[in-house]
Amino acid sequence: MIDRLRSLTHGWTYVVPVLAAVLLVFTWGRHVPGAVVVLMTVVLAGAVLAAVHHAEVVAHRVGEPFGSLVLAIAVTVIEVALIVTLMLDGGDKSASLARDTVFAAVMITCNGIVGLSLLVASLRHRTAVFNPEGTGAALATVATLATLSLVLPTFTTSTPGPQFSGLQLTFAAVSSLILYGLFVATQTVRHRDYFLPITRQGEVITVDDHATAPSTRTAWISLGLLLLALVGVVGLAKGVSPTIESGVAAAGLDHAVVGVIIALLVLLPETIAALRSARRDRVQTSLNLALGSAMASIGLTIPAVALASIWLSGPLILGLGSTHMVLLALTIVVAALTVVPGRATPLQGGVHLVLLAAYLELAVNP
Known part of the structure; x- marks a missing residue:
């Protein structure tokens, strides 16, 4: 009876x-009326919550830190596809x-996910x-x-403006892939225990016993639905992006706010998953999600846009x-001071959230 209720x-x-x-499928590349945009927003929110659920199922099956890695990479790959698509469609304003x-x-x-x-x-x-x-290694x-x-x-001088030359962009792209690959190998193979949750006595938690692990078949189904949900999240986010851009322009805000809103939408699954782990005192899992997502966002986006720059x-x-x-320098310094002790109080969380608030405020009012 309990299993049936849980299934429902x-x-x-x-x-x-x-x-x-x-x-x-029915809205891609089409101009949709306001009522449909509202429906897309509601379904997008539901897809975010569904993605979090299926990510947790997969994570529980494969264990940490593989579970965090699956969600971070899946979200980032589709995020990169969204960025490249918008850049190809957006003209000079998307530079x-x-x-x-x-x-x-x-x-x-x-700042946001770590602080929360x-x-x-x-x-x-x-x-x-x-x-x-x-x-510390992730940071x-x-x-x-x-x-x-x-x-x-x-600060480079080969090309006018804040741009890389072709060779510099190639170097940045290759370096990003190498560093990300080295980190993944460190996280999952050589020093996996560094990225596992620990007890208050400092002992590594190798088995998460809060529930029975799902079967392999259930995990594969959840992985497929996770990817489908993430495609829906990012695709619907692109669908509502014209409305977002119109709203940003009507409010007289800088076009950079569009990037902020897209990032907020795309990172919702990781945020919710990280908060759930934090409530269960699995803070290491939360930090794996946060820093892993930041790392994947740079390490995969820069090579992708470097390749897209050809077109x-x-x-x-x-x-x-x-x-x-x-703000970036202050974030790195504060995060380093937060990480070194291996434990944090509400003060550290509040400091990170204030930094996020400062970033959002300056994005709206530069």
Whole structure:
């Protein structure tokens, strides 16, 4: 009886991804009226929640840190497809879209998801505990990728403006792939224990016993529905993006706000999954999701836009402005100080959330 009730409770998670895909097929590339945009938004929200559920099923089956990696890579690959598609369709106004979306993803993950996870875990369990070795390695990789890809273009002189030359862009793309590949190998093979949740006594939790692990068949079904839900999330986000752009323009806001909104929509599944892990005192899983998503966003987006630049007629602006460089530097310093002790209080979570709030405020009012 309990299993049947649980099956009925989660039945919508099987229906919504399919509904999102069907709606996407009928609305892709078409101008849709306001009522349909509202429907797309509702289905998009449902697809986000369904994606989180299926990601947790897969994560429970394969264990950490593979579960976090699956969700981070799946979301980022489809996010990259969305960015490239919008850049190909958007003309000159999309020249900085990749930069704006990637930087928004870095700030949202490193300050928003990290801050919320630390705050929730520390308020619920007095302190948030995690493994500083694995988290520090992830943070160092994110900091290096962000600096090489988003800061250096502002200071290079081969090409006018905050742009890389062809050779420089190739170097940044190859370096991003190499660093991301090295990190994944470290996370999943050589030093997997650095990225597993730990107890308050510092012991690694190798088995998550909060529920019975799903069967292999269930995990494969959830993986397929996860990918379908994520395609629906990103595709529907693209469908509502003209409405978002019109709203941003009507409000007199900078076009960079579009990248912020896209990043917020796409990162919703990781945010919800990270908060659920934090509530269960699995803060390391939350940090794996946050920093892994930031790393994948840079490490996969930069090579993708470098390849797409062959077909792009306009410039590819990657370099950050001075305000954003200050926020990035402060984020890296604060995150390093948060990571070193291996435990955090609500204060650290609040500091990260204030940094996110500062970024959002400056995006709206630069």
